[in-house]
Amino acid sequence: MGSGQKVAVFGAYGHTGRFVVAELRERGLLPVLSGRDADKLKALAQEAGLDARPASVEHPASLDRALAGAAAVINCAGPFATTAAPVIEAALRAGIPYLDVAAEIEANIDTFAHFADRARGAGALIVPAMAFFGGFGDLLATAAMDDWTAADEAHIAYGLSSWHPTAGTRTAGAVSRQRRGGRRILYTKGRLELRHDAPPTLEWPFPEPMGPRPVIGEFTMAEAVTVPSHLSIPEVRTYMTVEAARDIAAPDTPAPAAVDERGRSAQTFLVDVVVRSGADERRAVARGQDIYAVTAPLVVEAVDRILTGRTHASGVASAGEIFDAPDFLRALSPHITLELRP
């Protein structure tokens, strides 16, 4: 890589945006910093020696200025219920690919629903949820499928050691809860269902050394949108370690704190994905550190592949559909360690 192409980052001074900016620079791309707060943006621009272009979703012309000359845009500013559509519109006007890191299920559904036809018609590429939740689980499920074209079930179990949420994560959760009227969401029988009952607590057999752990079942995340968008799997189930689920539910859990020179927190993750067809099972397992930090190599690897033509689709598409999933996942080393077990 190292093409020096400009990539606009909307929400550049947020926690995730900063990781994305650093990753773009590390890989020889030129971040164009954008966001709504001119002061925060200026401070980051001075620190990084980069170009800053304040923009607001209420002012399309400001977004056009932010995206001018960029080869792609990455939207890291949530809630995406507010930011995704205006930034996608600007990307379509500029004729450049759009990627975001939205974990909000409803916002991701909206992106597919509102932009699929227009993006396909324009030959544009829009990639929602190109992040730890959404894109990563989809890549793992797609890699685990290997040559299967359909499966009965996909199980995505998140073994997070803890989950210290950012302000953006808390806001995203609140927006999604409000949009679904306090109900929870489940992907079953080939569609999304809203439920009033409590989710189950059960034990998930994570691979050693983690081993079996209590998890909240039906802890539905963005994979309920990304996986069924291109894989024929009628049941998609997500699980979360109870410690992490407790952290994210508690109002006083602190924000993530850096423990290394990359700014990563001490949080570790293991993502265990099992796809099942009849009595046969296939598995993909990934391990790493800090779900916010790892979102940067995920979305920047995606940008790199898009800018170098290594894609299978256009329109609105999930990571597993656009990219060669096993090859993509292997390219994330050393940020993740990967085991594919056919």
Ligand SMILES: NC(=O)c1ccc[n+]([C@@H]2O[C@H](COP(=O)([O-])OP(=O)(O)OC[C@H]3O[C@@H](n4cnc5c(N)ncnc54)[C@H](OP(=O)(O)O)[C@@H]3O)[C@@H](O)[C@H]2O)c1
């Ligand atoms: N799918 C995943 O795995 C994944 C991973 C990482 C992050 N995310 C999502 O990404 C989002 C950001 O997370 P974060 O950790 O970076 O949180 P953060 O540090 O709180 O940053 C949030 C950013 O969004 C900006 N923002 C909020 N509302 C905006 C609006 N209306 N217009 C423009 N900018 C706005 C904020 O700017 P101000 O400071 O000006 O408010 C800030 O730059 C969240 O929605 C989070 O759920 C998802």
